[in-house]
Amino acid sequence: MRLVNIEKEETPRMKRRIVIAAIASVLTLALAGCGDKTAEKEIKLGTLSGPHAEVAEVAAKVAKEKGLNVRIVEFSDYGHVNEALAVKDIDVNAFQHVPFLEKAISQRGYKFTPLGKTVVFPLGVYSLKIKDKSQITDGMLVSVPADPANLGRALQLLERNGIIGLRPGAGVHATTHDIKKNPKHLKFLETDSAFLGRSLPDVGFSVINGSWAVKSGLSPAKDAFLLEGGDSDFANVLVVRTEDKDRPEFKVLQSAFQSPEVKAFVLDKFKGSVVPAF
Template identity: 45%
Template sequence: MKKLGLLLSLFLLVGGIAGCGGNDKASGKPLNDKKLVVGVTAGPHEEIMEVVKKVAEKDGLEIELKVFSDYVTPNTALAEGDLDANSYQHKPFLEQFNEDHKTDLVPVAKTVLNPMGVYSEKYKSIDELEDGAKFGLPNDPTNGARALHILEKEGIIKLKEDKKYTASIHDIVENPKNLKFIELEAAQIPKHLSEVDLAAINTNFALGAGLSPRDDSILLESPDSDYVNYIVVRPENKDDEAVKKLIKAYQSEEVKNFIEEKFQGSVIPAW
C-alpha cells in the first residue's frame, strides 16, 4: 500500500514538473516588449525580415528569426506558442488554415504582395485579347481562383458572387470573349506558355523562368489584392506593444526602399 502511495506521489510530481515546463507563450499573457520570435519562410520573406530586424533594434526590440521551408509549420508553431508572430501568408491561406486546424490566428498588418501576373508570347497588351483565346491557369484551388479574380477585376469575366476564394472555371457566369481555360500545374505553366495565348503565373515560377512581373506581364495584381501577405499573431497578442513595434519597423521607409531596390517589382510593398 505504501508503495502504491509512493508511486502515485511520484506520478503527480512528474506531472506537475511537466506542466510547469510547457510553453506558456500561448497562455494569453502579453508578449515580451523587448524581444519577439518571428517565423518566416526562406527567400524574400526572410530577406525582408532581416532588414526589419535592424530597424526594430533602433526601437529597442530584438527580433529572433526562425526560418521554415513549408507553409504549415509556421502557423502550427505560432498557435502552439513557439513563435510570437509570423510573416509569410495571405488571408485566403490563413482563413483556410484556421478552418482546417481549428485555430484563430489573426492578421494584424499588411506586408508585401508577390503579384501573380498574366503573361503572353502572343500579346503585347491585354487589350489585344482575341475571342476564343486559350488561357492557362493553375489547377490548384487557391491559385486557380486567384487567376480568375485577376480576370474578373479587369472586366474580362464575371464570377458567381458567393465565390470569393474558392472560384473555379465552373463558377464563371459571364465570358464575353469566350476564353478557353486550360488548367495546368502551377510550376509547369511557364514551360507551356507557348502552347496557350496567355497564362497566369505565380511570381516564384515566373522568376524561375526568367520572367519579370514588372516588365514582362501584360496584367499584374495591384497592391490592394486579396492576396497581400500579412504579419500574423495569436488573437490575445494583437494589441501588444511588441507587435506594434514590429509593425512600425516593417512598414518603415527603410524596409520599403529595400524591397523596391532589391526585388524590382517582383515583390511589392503593400502598406
Template identity: 35%
Template sequence: MKLLKSLLIAATGLAALSAQAEKLVVAATAVPHAEILEFIKPKLAQQGVELDVKVFTDYIQPNVQLAEKRVDANYFQTKPYLNEFNKNRGTSLITGVAVHVEPFGAYSRKVKQASELKEGAVVAIPNEASNAGRALVLLDKNGVIKLKDPSNILSSVKDIASNPKKLKFKELEAATLPRVLDQVDLALINTNYALEAKLVPTRDALFIEDAQSPYANYLVTRTDNQAAPAVKKLAAALTSPEVKKFIAEKYKGAVIPAF
C-alpha cells in the first residue's frame, strides 16, 4: 500500500512538472546545430524547459518562421547573414549569444591543391550575398583570385579584380553544394553542409578559414521574446562548459566554440 502511495505521489509530481514545463520551439539545421540542441535538451528539461527542435535544410525558412512567430528562436546563422536577411526581408530578428564557429572550406574531387586548377575551371559558391562574399574572401586570402576590397564581406563576383585562371563561377543554393562536387572543379561549402555530406573539413578541405574567423553562429530571437526566462536558459545552456567540451570532442576542430 505504501509503495502504491509513493508511486502515485511520484507520478503526480512528474505530471505537475510536465504541466509547468515551458515549451520552446527552436529551428536549426541538422549538423551541428540540431545535434548541439539535442545534447542540451535533458539539461533544459531539468530546468522546466521542454525543447522542441525543428530541423530545416535551408537558410530561409528558419528566419521566416521565427519572424512569423511559428518558432521561438533559431540557431544556424552568422551575423552577416542575419543582417542581410533583415535588410532584404524587412525583418528585425536579433542575435543573442555566439555559440560556435564553423570554418568555411574549399573542397574538390578533381584537384588536391588550388594551384592545380586549370584555366576555365568551374568554382561553385553559395548564391546569397553573405556566404558568397565569405567564399570569395577565402579564395582571395588563398591567392586564387584578387578582390577589389578583400575586407568587403559582401563582395560579389563583380568585385573580382584579378582572375588569372579565368575561373567560371556558379552560384548555387548552399545546401546543394556538396552534391555538385563531382560536377565542378572546386566548391566553397558551409561546414554544416559539409558535415552532413560526411566530409571532414580538417581533412578534406583544400583550404579552410582559421580559428580567427569572424563568422560565429548565433542563437537568434525576436525583440519580443529575447528576455524570456526560457530563452535565457537556452542561451546559458548553449554556452556552458558542457557544450564546449561536447563540441571539442565530437567535431574535432571542424566546429570551434565561440565562447
C-alpha cells in the first residue's frame, strides 16, 4: 500500500487559490472604493440664513437626485461669506449679485468667477409713515444699505423714481457723495442691512434688500411702495474660486438652482418677494 502525503500535494493548489482570492478581493475593494467616492462626492455651499438658505435647500435636493451632495453652510451677514470661499472653508457661495462681487474683488483681490444666475431679491422702499413717494416731506431721514454695492443699487432706485439725481456715470457703485440733486433735502443714514428693517420706526423711509425685508417680516410685493422689477440687473449668482470654475460638480449645482423645482418653490413660497432669474 502506497501512502500519499496529501498536505504536500494540495499546498501548491491552495497557494494558487489564495493568490486568486486575494487578487479578486483587491479588485472588489477598488471598485467599491470608486463607487463610494462617487456616491460621497460633496461640496460646501455658503449662503445667508433665511430665504437664501431656503432656496439653497431645494436646489440641494435636486442636486442630490443628480448624484451630488450639497452641504449648506449658513452665515448671518454678508461680510464673511466671500472670505470663507477665499480660504476654502466652502466651495461655492450663493448670496450676491455681480456688482457686489465686483466690488469685493476690487477691494480684497479675490480670484472669483460668477457662474449662473439664481434669483433676484427685489430692492424695495418701505415706510411706517408714508405710503407713496408723493408723501415724502422735506428733510426726511432715509436709511440705506451700508455695503457699497447695495448702496449704489438703492440710490439708483431712488433716482429712477425721481427722488434724487446722481452724478452722471456714478453707476452701480454710487455713494451719497454722488447725489447732485436732492430737492427734498433728504438726510441719508447708512445702516447695516440686517438692521434696516429695525430702523423703520426712526426714519421716514428705508431702502431694503428683499432678503432682509423678508427676515424683518415685510412682504416686498405688499409692503414696499417702490420696488425693483423682475428684470433687475442685480440677479444673484453662484460664485466659485476661478481655479475651480470648470469642476463638473458646479455644472450640476447650477442646473439644480435653475431647475423647474426651484422655480416653482420660489414662485409659490415668496409670492413675488423673491423672483427667479432664469
